[in-house]
Amino acid sequence: MTAINKIQIKTFSKAQRLCLLFLCLFTTFLLSSKVFAQEVKASIDTTDIRYGEEIKYTISVSLDSIQSVVFPEGQTFSPFETINTYPIDTLTKQRLFELRRTYGITHFDSGAYTLPKQFVLINDKPIGTPSFDVRVHKVEVDTLAQPMYSIKPFLPVKNAPLPWMKIILWVLGIALLIFLTWYLLARKKDKKSILKKSLPPLEEAIQSFRELDGTDYLKQNNSKEYYSKLTNIVKRYLDREVTEDALESTTDELLLRLNAFRDSGHIPFDRAILRDLKEVLERADLIKFAKMRHEQQYVEKDRIFMETMVLETNKILPEEQEEETKEAILAKQKEEEKRKRKRKIWATSLAGVIILLASAYGIYQYTTTSSSTEFDDSSWVESAYGYPPLIIKTPEVLVRTDAYVFQVPGTKEVSTFTSGKIDLPLYIMVESLTKNPENPPPIENILDQSIDQLERMGAKNLLVKMDGFQVGEQAQGVKAHGRFSLESDANTARNYELYLIDQPSALYQVLVVYKENDEEMETIKNRIIESIEFKVSN
Numbered sequence: 001m002t003a004i005n006k007i008q009i010k011t012f013s014k015a016q017r018l019c020l021l022f023l024c025l026f027t028t029f030l031l032s033s034k035v036f037a038q039e040v041k042a043s044i045d046t047t048d049i050r051y052g053e054e055i056k057y058t059i060s061v062s063l064d065s066i067q068s069v070v071f072p073e074g075q076t077f078s079p080f081e082t083i084n085t086y087p088i089d090t091l092t093k094q095r096l097f098e099l100r101r102t103y104g105i106t107h108f109d110s111g112a113y114t115l116p117k118q119f120v121l122i123n124d125k126p127i128g129t130p131s132f133d134v135r136v137h138k139v140e141v142d143t144l145a146q147p148m149y150s151i152k153p154f155l156p157v158k159n160a161p162l163p164w165m166k167i168i169l170w171v172l173g174i175a176l177l178i179f180l181t182w183y184l185l186a187r188k189k190d191k192k193s194i195l196k197k198s199l200p201p202l203e204e205a206i207q208s209f210r211e212l213d214g215t216d217y218l219k220q221n222n223s224k225e226y227y228s229k230l231t232n233i234v235k236r237y238l239d240r241e242v243t244e245d246a247l248e249s250t251t252d253e254l255l256l257r258l259n260a261f262r263d264s265g266h267i268p269f270d271r272a273i274l275r276d277l278k279e280v281l282e283r284a285d286l287i288k289f290a291k292m293r294h295e296q297q298y299v300e301k302d303r304i305f306m307e308t309m310v311l312e313t314n315k316i317l318p319e320e321q322e323e324e325t326k327e328a329i330l331a332k333q334k335e336e337e338k339r340k341r342k343r344k345i346w347a348t349s350l351a352g353v354i355i356l357l358a359s360a361y362g363i364y365q366y367t368t369t370s371s372s373t374e375f376d377d378s379s380w381v382e383s384a385y386g387y388p389p390l391i392i393k394t395p396e397v398l399v400r401t402d403a404y405v406f407q408v409p410g411t412k413e414v415s416t417f418t419s420g421k422i423d424l425p426l427y428i429m430v431e432s433l434t435k436n437p438e439n440p441p442p443i444e445n446i447l448d449q450s451i452d453q454l455e456r457m458g459a460k461n462l463l464v465k466m467d468g469f470q471v472g473e474q475a476q477g478v479k480a481h482g483r484f485s486l487e488s489d490a491n492t493a494r495n496y497e498l499y500l501i502d503q504p505s506a507l508y509q510v511l512v513v514y515k516e517n518d519e520e521m522e523t524i525k526n527r528i529i530e531s532i533e534f535k536v537s538n
Contacts, residue, residue, distance in 0.1 A: 038063050040120050042129035050137050051110055054083065057103045059129060061120055062096050070121035071101045079113055080105040080134075110138035165357070172354050179350065183343055201240040205310045208233045209303075223294035227284040227302075234277075234306050241317060242267065251281040268316050276305055382531070385417060386432030390501065390508050393531035394419060394428055395524060422457055422494075423486055426521055427513040428528065434506055441507070447478055447500055450509060454496070459484040469499065475534035477501040477508075483516060492516070497525065501534060508534075 039062040044055055057077070061069055075082050084104030091098040107113060115132040199207065212233065217226035232247070235254070239246035243257050255278050262269040280302045286292040382393045398417035413434040420427045435441065451464055463482035470476055480498040485491075493516040501508040512528055514521035 038067070038122055038127075040122075040127045040129060042118065042132075044115070044132055044134070047132060047134050048137065049106070049134070050139055051108050052106055054104045054106050055080070055115075055134065057105055057115070059101050059103075059118065059120060061099045061122065062093075063099070063122075064096055066097070068121070068123050069099055072103075072118045072120070076118060077103070077105045077115060080107050080115060107134075107136045110136050112136075168357060169354065172350070172357070176350055176354065179347065183347065201237050202310065202314045204240075205233055205237040206307070208236075209307050213303075218294075218299065223299070224288050224291075226299075227287045227294070230303065230306055231281060231284045234310060237310050238313070241313070251278070251285055254281070267313075267318075270312070273309055273312060277309055280305060380527075383417075385430050386415065386434075386506050386508060388503065388506070388534070390430070390432065390510075391531070391533040392430060392510065392528065394528060395426075398428060398430055422459075422513055423488055425515050425518065426524060427511075429509070429511040431509045431511075432506060433508070435504075437505075446502075446507065447480055447498075450498055450500070451480060454484070454498075458486050458488065459494075459496075460487055460490075461485050471501060471532055471534040475501055475503070495522075495525075497529065499529070499532070 041060045041062075042058065043060075044057050046055060049055060059071060063069070071088070073085075082103055082105050086102040086104070089100040089102075091100065105115075112133065112135050115134050117128045117131045119126040119128050121127075208229075212226070212229050215226070215229075217223070217229075235246045235249075238254070238258075242261065243249075243254075246254055246257075249257070255274065258267075258269055258274055258277075261267040262271075262274070283292075283298065283302065287294055380393050380395055381397050382391065383398065384391050396419055398419045401416045401418055414431065415433075416429065416431045418427070418429045447466070451462065455462060462484040464480055465482050467479045467481070468476065469479045478500045480500070481496065483493050483495050485493050494513055495516050496511065496513045499508075499510040501510075510529075510532065512525045514525050
């Protein structure tokens, strides 16, 4: 008994250990799963699309605590393309957090494709989503439900012409503005020069000396500008009274000419004055060009000498020279007046040219606008009206009007397109009428009603001729043509041609009105009618 009890105790102890170990492992698993519980799901709203349609791909992440979550970014859905990325949506369910992000993806080629798995990083740990099989279908085009037509030829596009008149007007306007600015500035400048020129040379020089004394050049230590003004006063006086090229002469050239006048006896200059003038001019050249600093003791002496030199020169000038000077002043005044008159004439002429060009441009636009589109082949437009379509070429695009021209009973839908007016050189109208299958209009009465409608539009003295005509191989119609006059313009007769095309489901009317005896308008009319092409439905 004792041995048996020992064996039982030993077996129980081993089982107990195993049970305790299992319980410990299970508890650890539960605790870890509770702390790190997480779930990643993915879904798409459809697995069949037409190419270009959007698939909404949604990734959901469920967490029991706040953790780091990184969703896929960029083009990670290859071979599909990401076309939209929606904001992250956060939901709370009991004690769980759910993060959702939706992507808009698509594919532009038909076929069967696999949407690859995506990876979400949770605490830097990648967790994958399932992949999906998606089929992309192409868009089926039903070529039997509606008739097919041949591709229309390319229409030549008229190159937009350069607006030469606008460019010319802008250039002339800018030129006029520049001229006026220059004229005002020159006039302001000339006023000062005229006032000085109107003064005798001696008075002008004395006035210039006084103006120089009122400047602050020496206080500002600007001796270069001071000596430039000082020497120019003397040179200008000599230029007007002695030699005409004194202003443009250098110091040596000027002294050479003055000595020549003294030697010839024409103007008896004192040698001492010429010697002192040479000394002052050379000192002025050193200050102006060699940047030599001036000395105050010389500045005052030079200023006094220059004025003395002008006064002494004026005394020794011949009397005839003074008379010539007065005549020269009067001549210059007259010349200035002529110059002013010329400026006014130029300004007036320029303004007149601008006005004439603007008027010519307006007249050109008025005379060419109404006819440029009719005679320019590159501007003709080919259009289709109604169903089955009536193809016609016109000089310009016909405009849809709310009210139809011809009122025909037995029609349920009317579309009217016109160009111009009936009292203009050219009027075009195309009208398509969908028949009412329960009560179709009688064809024998339609043309009479259309002629009556022309009379209600203002036509009088209406002459009518009836003919049949053929459009293409199958379409046929009735043609009414003749002439009439308008109540508003009884002196000018107009020709008209009205074409009526009757089809089982639709009715078409084409009207062209143009001036009588106008060869150009008749040529346009013929081209319009010859371009009519009728597509018969299958």
